[in-house]
Amino acid sequence: MTHPQPSAELLRRLAEGDDAALRELYRQYGRLAYAIALRVLGREDRAEDAVQEAFLRVWKNADRFDPEKGAFSTWFGRLVRNLCIDMLHRREPLMNADPIDDVERWLDPAGSVAEPVLDRLIARDVFLRLPPEQSQILELAYFNGLTHREIAAALEIPEGTVKSRMRLGLEKMRRHLDGSQGQ
Amino acid sequence: MTNGRMDRERIRDLLVAHALGISSEAEREELAAALRHWPEGRLELAALMRTADVLALTSDQSAAPAIGLEGRIMMRARSERDEGGTRAPRRAARHRRARPRRLRSAIPYGFAAAFAALAIGFGVMAFRDDPEPVGRWLAVQGSSGTDAALAYVTNYQNAPVGLLLRDVPPPPEGSIYRLWHVHADDSVLAGPTFQPDAENSVALALAAPGGGEVVGFAVSVEPNSAGAITTPELPTRDAIRYTIGLE
Numbered sequence: 001m002t003h004p005q006p007s008a009e010l011l012r013r014l015a016e017g018d019d020a021a022l023r024e025l026y027r028q029y030g031r032l033a034y035a036i037a038l039r040v041l042g043r044e045d046r047a048e049d050a051v052q053e054a055f056l057r058v059w060k061n062a063d064r065f066d067p068e069k070g071a072f073s074t075w076f077g078r079l080v081r082n083l084c085i086d087m088l089h090r091r092e093p094l095m096n097a098d099p100i101d102d103v104e105r106w107l108d109p110a111g112s113v114a115e116p117v118l119d120r121l122i123a124r125d126v127f128l129r130l131p132p133e134q135s136q137i138l139e140l141a142y143f144n145g146l147t148h149r150e151i152a153a154a155l156e157i158p159e160g161t162v163k164s165r166m167r168l169g170l171e172k173m174r175r176h177l178d179g180s181q182g183q
Numbered sequence: 184m185t186n187g188r189m190d191r192e193r194i195r196d197l198l199v200a201h202a203l204g205i206s207s208e209a210e211r212e213e214l215a216a217a218l219r220h221w222p223e224g225r226l227e228l229a230a231l232m233r234t235a236d237v238l239a240l241t242s243d244q245s246a247a248p249a250i251g252l253e254g255r256i257m258m259r260a261r262s263e264r265d266e267g268g269t270r271a272p273r274r275a276a277r278h279r280r281a282r283p284r285r286l287r288s289a290i291p292y293g294f295a296a297a298f299a300a301l302a303i304g305f306g307v308m309a310f311r312d313d314p315e316p317v318g319r320w321l322a323v324q325g326s327s328g329t330d331a332a333l334a335y336v337t338n339y340q341n342a343p344v345g346l347l348l349r350d351v352p353p354p355p356e357g358s359i360y361r362l363w364h365v366h367a368d369d370s371v372l373a374g375p376t377f378q379p380d381a382e383n384s385v386a387l388a389l390a391a392p393g394g395g396e397v398v399g400f401a402v403s404v405e406p407n408s409a410g411a412i413t414t415p416e417l418p419t420r421d422a423i424r425y426t427i428g429l430e
Contacts, residue, residue, distance in 0.1 A: 017264050019257060026253055034252075035242035048252050052259065059260045077239030078232075082204055123240035141203040142238045148200065163196045170199050174234040 006072050014062040022059055029073070030055075033080045040084035040143050050087055054080045085145035126176040134169030137162055194224070202231035251386035254347045258384055343397055346427075348385035354378065359407040360424070362387065363417075365399040371417060376405070400427045 006014075006025060013021035033054050037047035057079060058065075065075055127135060140146045140154065148166070152159040197214040200206040206214065218224045336343050354360050362374035379385055389397075402425040403418035 019260055019264065022260050023253065023257060026256060030253065031244045031247055032239070032242070034246065034248040035244040036239050038246060039242045044249075048248050051248055051252060052256050055256050056259055056263070060263070074233060074236035074239070078204070078236050081239055085204065123237045126237065127241045138203070138238060141200075141205050142235060145205060147205050147207070148196075163199075166203070167195060167199045170202065170231060170234055173237065174230060177234060177237060 008067070011062060011065065011067075011072075014059070022055065025058065026055055029076055032073070032077065036077060036080045037084050040081065040088060040145075046087065047084075050080065050084045054083055057083070081142065089145060122177075126173050129176055130169050130172055134165050134172065137165050138169045138173075141166060198224070198228050198231055202228065202235040204235070249386075249388035251345045251347065251388040254345055255384070255386035258347065258349070258386070259382075262382070343389050346385070346387045346389055346400070348387075349383070351379045351383050351385050353383070354404050357407055358404045361403050361405055361418070363401040363403065364389075364397050365401060365426075366397060371401070374400075376407075401425070 006028065010021050010024060014025060030051065033051045034047055037050040037054075038044065041047050041050060054076070058076065065072060127138075130138070136155075137151055140151050146154065148159050148162045151166075152162045155162070194214070194217050197206060197210055197217070200210060201214055214228075218228065336346055359376045359378055361376045364372045364374055366372070374389070375387070377385065377387060401418070401423055403422040404424055405418070405422065
């Protein structure tokens, strides 16, 4: 299932408060958002709460998305994921969580590589190619929000092992993605 | 040399942790300091973040959220836009209660009851063959002693598929509402239980429980059993709070 990026026109309408644009966006990304939320939160009712909150956050922050820094799908996916992790860990109230990370202000837009649209099948293929000990750790980190220490405790392995497998797994994914995109 | 290698390993671990969204506040500050004068590091971080974000796409998208979710989102968005982006609509202040109640609800959709009786006079709803969902606002009048509400019924291919309500008061303490489907053959089948959200609004996906053409709905109040009741008994007349007729 591909996720064609929303047009500049759609994003403009969204930033101007056009609710029809929000509806279009929901019909395009609602299923993805729900899939991420359900995977993290494990409950339909909470997943729907998270999806609702994610789209409302996009509604209020549409003018903050910079297409030069990457695809909307990945920006939105990260927003949903972070929001769900906060819900999972009962951290900051949903309304106060900020999707824009302090560190990201140092990212140089000029240095960003143009990002092609990623197909879900490619993404799954890349992930499944990883050794299970690496994919398991990435899953625990990304979809459960566990830290190095928490993962080490959960799997009863040294923290250093967690860090190295996590790093190797992510770097391996990156190489696979570069290869599948012909880079 | 050893310290330099450890520092590089340390920074790489911070990059990966941040890309995966698991770094602590202290680690974020440490990474920000390291990246301040390290342009290659910033590019590395960007690449790792894009790689990590691919994980989101591995989620199984075969399941779809409830049909009513779109309506809930649109209602909230319009409400926030129309009120200048304020967090709490004025209307909700009268019925405000602890928000976690909705999140802890065992009901899949966290809906609230309050299907007030449909105002007689709208006549037969215009069911028609249409590939797109159609709907309309219905004036709703509650039974004696209950508040009025507004309902928006969404129809798709001649069947009601979604029901949105506004100005729905919460049920009595310790109680919950249940939706009943009323069919043309006079059969009544139980639907889901639900509660209002903090803004006294309701969105309900009308999954057909079987039984043929739906001609209306009823809402009853019952003790909140946290979803334990799977085959509820038909409500008594006193338990019925609202009815909605579709013809």
